[in-house]
Amino acid sequence: MERWSGTLKSECLRNEEYETPAQLEDIIRRFVDEYNSRRPHQSLGYATPSSWYFSGIAEAA
Known part of the structure; x- marks a missing residue:
């Protein structure tokens, strides 16, 4: 979660106004x-x- 939060901040929030x-909320939703x-x-x-998550669900079914 910390890595995701850092990515959100560095790649998204610092570049958006x-x-x-x-x-x-819209900026975060798009990210x-x-x-x-x-x-x-x-x-x-x-x-x-x-795709990784949903392929695992399909295989388990």
Whole structure:
């Protein structure tokens, strides 16, 4: 969680400007979507967290 939080801060929040909490929420929501659905992770064999997670559920069923 600390690593994710650091990534959020360094790659997202330092580069974005916002004026309201709703704008900040939208920025974070877009980052989470990018991080989980589109960004490959080396520790997951270059799969995205979403694809890795849901493939495990499909295999267990």
